[in-house]
Amino acid sequence: MTLSPVDTRTAPVTLVDGYVPVIDISSARSGDPAARELVAKTLGRVCETSGFLAIVGHGVPAERIAAMYRATREFFALPDAAKLALQAAPDDPLMRGFGRAGSLAASNTDASVADERDLPDLSQTYTYNRLGEPDAPALPAGSDPLLTTPNHWPDLPGFAAAYRAYYASMQELALELMRLFALALDLPEGWFDDKVDEHMTNLTANYYPAQLVPPKPGQLRKGQHSDWGSLTILYQDDAPGGLQVLDKAGEWVDVPAIEGSFVVNIGDLMAVWTNNRWVSTVHRVVNPAPEVATRERYSVPFFHQPNFDALIECIPTCTSLQDPPRHAPVRSGEYILEKFRRAYGL
Numbered sequence: 001m002t003l004s005p006v007d008t009r010t011a012p013v014t015l016v017d018g019y020v021p022v023i024d025i026s027s028a029r030s031g032d033p034a035a036r037e038l039v040a041k042t043l044g045r046v047c048e049t050s051g052f053l054a055i056v057g058h059g060v061p062a063e064r065i066a067a068m069y070r071a072t073r074e075f076f077a078l079p080d081a082a083k084l085a086l087q088a089a090p091d092d093p094l095m096r097g098f099g100r101a102g103s104l105a106a107s108n109t110d111a112s113v114a115d116e117r118d119l120p121d122l123s124q125t126y127t128y129n130r131l132g133e134p135d136a137p138a139l140p141a142g143s144d145p146l147l148t149t150p151n152h153w154p155d156l157p158g159f160a161a162a163y164r165a166y167y168a169s170m171q172e173l174a175l176e177l178m179r180l181f182a183l184a185l186d187l188p189e190g191w192f193d194d195k196v197d198e199h200m201t202n203l204t205a206n207y208y209p210a211q212l213v214p215p216k217p218g219q220l221r222k223g224q225h226s227d228w229g230s231l232t233i234l235y236q237d238d239a240p241g242g243l244q245v246l247d248k249a250g251e252w253v254d255v256p257a258i259e260g261s262f263v264v265n266i267g268d269l270m271a272v273w274t275n276n277r278w279v280s281t282v283h284r285v286v287n288p289a290p291e292v293a294t295r296e297r298y299s300v301p302f303f304h305q306p307n308f309d310a311l312i313e314c315i316p317t318c319t320s321l322q323d324p325p326r327h328a329p330v331r332s333g334e335y336i337l338e339k340f341r342r343a344y345g346l
């Protein structure tokens with residue numbers, strides 16, 4: 001990452017500037033309105049350029065993150081048969097459990113779905129969603145009943161507790177970020193609240209195994225894609241063969257792994273909401289260099305997804321006579337289910 005001088009307008013919350021800056025959000029969490037405004041405007045500027053940043057000062061306890069990471073490693077270390085026994089039901093539209101092979105690149109608007117599916121992502125996944133909990137909130141009338149397909153739990157002590165606790169922290173952090181986003185967009189702070197209070201977020205662990213045979217030409221750990229929801233909060237470890245984002249010049253930029261941070265990025269629905277003022281940046285996960293091909297990598301994104309029936313349409317502060325809405329309004333749930341179908345043929 002190229003480091004640029006820190007922007008004095010946003011100091012001291014911008015710790016490292018650049019295409020993927022490091023932002024400290026702790027002052028906003030203190031509740032002070034001036035601090036919230038400063039952090040919000042800083043986030044807003046980043047969302048207009050790369051839509052990718054790392055946050056620190058997020059308040060999620062280190063032990064909670066460590067417990068989730070430990071549980072994730074234990075899960076993927078299970079024998080293949082144990083993982084396959086937890087494979088997502090073929091008709092689960094959110095693919096809870098051990099994931100089926102697919103290609104995220106196939107979800108891109110201009111992708112050749114068949115070609116992309118010939119080159120599946122070199123990763124395994126495990127997905128948990130609150131809609132699969134026994135006490136999940138009722139879905140709006142007319143929703144697909146398969147949305148409440150139960151989660152699939154491995155027989156590992158502490159796994160479910162670690163995942164549930166981590167999910168609860170992510171849910172709280174995502175709401176805080178959405179409130180700061182509202183301020184950044186000159187909206188009342190609670191503007192998004194009733195659009196995400198019944199969110200349908202997937203927490204998905206990605207495991208990138210050692211590459212004992214070289215990948216096929218064009219095959220990646222994750223093919224290039226944008227994320228589908230409002231925002232993604234990503235935990236990543238620092239193994240080689242990692243996350244890259246596409247910059248405005250069309251160059252791939254490494255996203256550094258910073259101890260104690262989360263990567264936050266904007267998803268497609270935030271671009272719809274903001275009339276493309278904010279960008280849902282394309283990213284990918286590259287293969288490790290041959291000399292470190294045996295190194296495994298883990299990452300765990302929380303794909304914050306608004307309520308199933310939230311209608312995502314251009315926000316009033318993001319349009320004018322000269323800048324009419326560019327996207328047709330879309331329902332959150334329908335949007336994500338269509339993306340899953342393209343990526344995984346569900």
Ligand SMILES: O=C(O)CCC(=O)C(=O)O
Pocket residue numbers: 206222227234236242243283284285298299300301
């Ligand atoms: O593994 C990563 O760092 C990112 C994975 C990703 O982009 C995704 O799962 O959508």
Ligand SMILES: [Fe+2]
Pocket residue numbers: 225226227283
């Ligand atoms: Fe992604």
